[in-house]
Amino acid sequence: MQVAVFSQKPYWRTFFDEANLDYGHQLTYFEPALNTQTVALAAGHGAVCVFVHDQVDGEVLLALQSGGTRLVALRCAGFNNVDLERAAALGVKVVRVPAYSPHAVAEHAVSLITALNRKIHRAYARVREGNMALEGLLGVELCSKTVGVVGTGNIGAIVARIMRGFGCRILAFDPYPDERLEEVVEFVSLDRLAAESDVISLHCPLTPETYHLVDAEWLKKIKLGCMVINTSRGALIDTRAAIDALKSGKIGSLGLDVYEEEADLFFEDLSEKVIQDDVFARLLTFPNVIITAHQGFFTQEAIGQIAHTTLANITAFERGQPLVNEVSAARKVKQAKCHS
Numbered sequence: 001m002q003v004a005v006f007s008q009k010p011y012w013r014t015f016f017d018e019a020n021l022d023y024g025h026q027l028t029y030f031e032p033a034l035n036t037q038t039v040a041l042a043a044g045h046g047a048v049c050v051f052v053h054d055q056v057d058g059e060v061l062l063a064l065q066s067g068g069t070r071l072v073a074l075r076c077a078g079f080n081n082v083d084l085e086r087a088a089a090l091g092v093k094v095v096r097v098p099a100y101s102p103h104a105v106a107e108h109a110v111s112l113i114t115a116l117n118r119k120i121h122r123a124y125a126r127v128r129e130g131n132m133a134l135e136g137l138l139g140v141e142l143c144s145k146t147v148g149v150v151g152t153g154n155i156g157a158i159v160a161r162i163m164r165g166f167g168c169r170i171l172a173f174d175p176y177p178d179e180r181l182e183e184v185v186e187f188v189s190l191d192r193l194a195a196e197s198d199v200i201s202l203h204c205p206l207t208p209e210t211y212h213l214v215d216a217e218w219l220k221k222i223k224l225g226c227m228v229i230n231t232s233r234g235a236l237i238d239t240r241a242a243i244d245a246l247k248s249g250k251i252g253s254l255g256l257d258v259y260e261e262e263a264d265l266f267f268e269d270l271s272e273k274v275i276q277d278d279v280f281a282r283l284l285t286f287p288n289v290i291i292t293a294h295q296g297f298f299t300q301e302a303i304g305q306i307a308h309t310t311l312a313n314i315t316a317f318e319r320g321q322p323l324v325n326e327v328s329a330a331r332k333v334k335q336a337k338c339h340s
């Protein structure tokens with residue numbers, strides 16, 4: 001099948017070209033993200049392959065459909081950037097990669113926790129400058145601390161198990177608690193999780209209900225000095241409220257792999273440019289904040305799986321086989337109810 005691959009980077013191409021030896025699709029790579037300005041590039045391609053920052057709204061879907069595209073193949077799990085209702089109305093199918101090595105993101109979240117706690121980012125810079133002083137690097141032992149996991153799906157469950165291995169007590173909140181996890185976590189209300197956790201790690205999807213889940217009101221409920229980790233989606237946190245909480249010390253440290261306005265920043269080398277986003281620039285000034293640019297998924301294992309699942313999804317569509325990884329407006333509701 002002719003596939004237009006948007007937001008291409010050399011690492012995507014390496015893994016997709018290798019995986020495609022098993023599938024034989026005609027992949028055309030485009031560096032720009034898919035949006036209203038670039039959608040014309042997709043004309044004549046039966047499928048587009050897109051990632052988290054590609055814009056698949058109603059206008060883009062209409063243009064895709066007019067150009068002959070019948071399949072949007074997401075090479076990621078999240079689908080908050082796709083207008084599913086509009087896709088259904090236009091007869092455009094949407095498939096995704098529901099799970100690809102959730103260990104990749106879970107291990108990254110734990111890396112942020114341990115790095116922030118022992119101030120590895122500061123120690124690294126200091127020692128390279130010949131400063132071997134320890135002042136300011138004091139950490140705590142994670143053993144016996146309380147970790148709150150918000151969302152215990154594929155990734156949150158692994159974070160819970162890893163942190164349990166550190167000897168932590170694990171509290172969790174999920175509207176659809178998984179009883180298989182009850183030997184590892186105690187499911188509690190979101191408020192109790194906020195009040196008792198020393199570390200809070202977010203692993204729920206971005207939905208209208210979870211938009212700005214961490215806002216000024218909620219931050220009043222957390223323990224003074226709590227560490228907050230977000231490797232899920234940027235808009236789970238009201239960044240301005242988080243900055244206020246960092247300034248007051250309510251948030252003791254913050255680890256982010258995602259940011260509300262990351263689409264204009266992440267995945268690009270902006271080191272020669274002046275960052276125009278003042279909120280992001282303010283975040284960069286805190287010594288107790290670590291930001292990584294959406295690299296939680298970025299392991300060899302995960303990208304290999306993403307490439308294979310995406311190409312298999314496209315093959316299934318081409319052959320008229322059942323689309324096991326289809327996302328539709330109806331399934332979105334069902335998944336939310338059934339603990340996706």
Ligand code: NAI
Binds near residue numbers: 295
């Ligand atoms: P999942 O679908 O397996 O689990 C999500 C869990 O959140 C489910 O158990 C669901 O019941 C729960 N949930 C739904 N609404 C909730 C709410 N209001 N409060 C608390 N929990 C709620 O998803 P998975 O694979 O574990 O992914 C979690 C997040 O990680 C997603 O936002 C995804 O977009 C993000 N992600 C980030 C990556 C990165 O590179 N940083 C890569 C892959 C995923």
